[in-house]
Amino acid sequence: MxxxxxxxxxxxxxxxxxxxxxxxxxxxxxxxxxxxxxxxxxxxxxxxxxxxxxxxxxxxxxxxxxxxxxxxxxxxxxxxxxxxxxxxxxxxxxxxxxxxxxxxxxxxxxxxxxxxxxxxxxxxxxxxxxxxxxxxxxxxxxxxxxxxxxxxxxxxxxxxxxxxxxxxxxxxxxxxxxxxDEWRQAARQITTALVEAVESQDFDALGHAQQVAEISQQLGRSVGLSERDLEQLWYGAVLHDIGKINGEAGHASIGANFLHGAPMLAEAQKAIRHHHEHWDGTGEPEKLAGEDIPLYARIVAVANAVAHNQDPTQLRAQAGKTLDPRIVDLALKLPPR
Known part of the structure; x- marks a missing residue:
């Protein structure tokens, strides 16, 4: 479950x-x-x-x-x-x-x-x-x-x-x-603008965070998350690579630290910190495995993989290794992008 x-x-x-x-x-x-x-x-x-x-x-x-x-x-x-x-x-x-x-x-x-x-x-x-x-x-x-x-x-x-x-x-x-709702929309617009400013340093990355966020929302609904949960998931997904502003190394932990002063986004912070953990325990930063990895992090990891690669065969190959196999199954049922 x-x-x-x-x-x-x-x-x-x-x-x-x-x-x-x-x-x-x-x-x-x-x-x-x-x-x-x-x-x-x-x-x-x-x-x-x-x-x-x-x-x-x-x-x-x-x-x-x-x-x-x-x-x-x-x-x-x-x-x-x-x-x-x-x-x-x-x-x-x-x-x-x-x-x-x-x-x-x-x-x-x-x-x-x-x-x-x-x-x-x-x-x-x-x-x-x-x-x-x-x-x-x-x-x-x-x-x-x-x-x-x-x-x-x-x-x-x-x-x-x-x-x-x-x-x-x-x-x-x-x-x-x-x-x-007005403040929520304003906060999302500011967050999106910040992420786009980071992505603009690498034109290949433009729009990636928004795509990951959209896929994450679809997956979140598939597992039955509430609107409150989906809000946290959106922030975790759209900010998952924000730590790259300081370079590639350790960017997940660095990105999570950006939300250190926002306790209302504690679950989003976990999603950012742990989205590079692997289902088989070989990931980082804490080598968590299976369902010890926070759910939002597992969702963002699958959404990230889908956004990077549309090939179902390659996505399936990662199920049970780097990715939660059940969320991969849900991703494979999503409409083609």
Whole structure:
């Protein structure tokens, strides 16, 4: 098995706590810390949907829509992830709180038949009632939460008010995540510019780091890394050769030292330091072998080999010697570049 840590799933709330709007459920401070620890807008809205479903009680599914030119599904709770990225019109268009008692009729009426198959596959024809929860902040209309119940039982005005209050607390956090995304993008641009400046000393190397980063991201998704993990992997991959600014010898260790003052990139630092370790223990700098080599380093090593050589036969020959054989297998399944 690949060695990496996954976040533990939260246990579902007991039925008796889901069927009541308790003071605890209505208190947003109980989960704000957990939401702020999320690493993306999708993660934030998944958590917001889950808590809103708890407030309503019963069997509730939901999806979050943001206005990005078109209204687009960006997160789901209970529904399949295949809905994420889908552009939809819907009963949230006027951005006012509503309780719908005619199921998903309005959703189907407002959208072309070309999306019906996806909606049907998600089970949206079985919806009996819904709550439209607008996401507005200081007059800005950002999107909406849609909470759907397929089981019998009316949604009360008190429940609607509770989820509206919850949305009013969550919506300002979207601005926090937008700012995080802007800073993340700026940090990536600065990092890429630095790497390109180093690569420009050797025209044969131009674009190599970016290529390794792209392949690493594909491999990281193949082994199931989270978005937070993929962010660390990106930095480890794009900076894997940054130590060459001081020459070829020992560049992996030198490059890792560049991140010494960035504890939030500790895993990326390990990827840089150990991407020249070999699966059979003959590499450097510490002669680590097998799964003692950090996972990100093993991924970067394979991505580096793919970027240097597109020949599958030569890549296969390194499996079990210099490279992790399981990651090599994943690399061989990637689309040709």
């Amino acid at each position: 690949f060695r990496f840590n996954r976040p533990k799933s939260e246990a579902p709330a007991p039925a008796e706590t889901r069927t009541l709007i308790s003071a605890e459920a209505m208190d947003p401070t109980r989960v704000l810390g957990e939401l702020l620890s999320r690493t993306s807008i999708e993660g934030l809205l998944e958590g917001a949907l889950a808590h809103a479903a708890t407030i309503l009680g019963g069997t509730v599914k939901g999806y979050a829509v943001l206005r990005r030119g078109q209204d687009q599904v960006v997160a789901v709770h209970g529904y399949p992830k295949t809905l994420v990225g889908l552009s939809l019109a819907g009963p949230w268009a006027q951005m006012r709180p509503r309780i719908l008692t005619d199921g998903s009729k309005e959703l189907y009426e407002k959208n072309p038949s070309s999306v019906y198959a996806q909606l049907d596959a998600a089970g949206m024809r079985e919806v009996q009632s819904s709550v439209v929860v607008p996401l507005t902040d200081k007059g800005r209309t950002l999107g909406a939460l849609m909470l759907d119940r397929s089981s019998a039982g009316a949604i009360t005005p008190q429940q609607q008010e509770a989820v509206n209050r919850w949305a009013a607390v969550v919506t300002p956090l979207l601005g926090v995540f937008e700012t995080r």
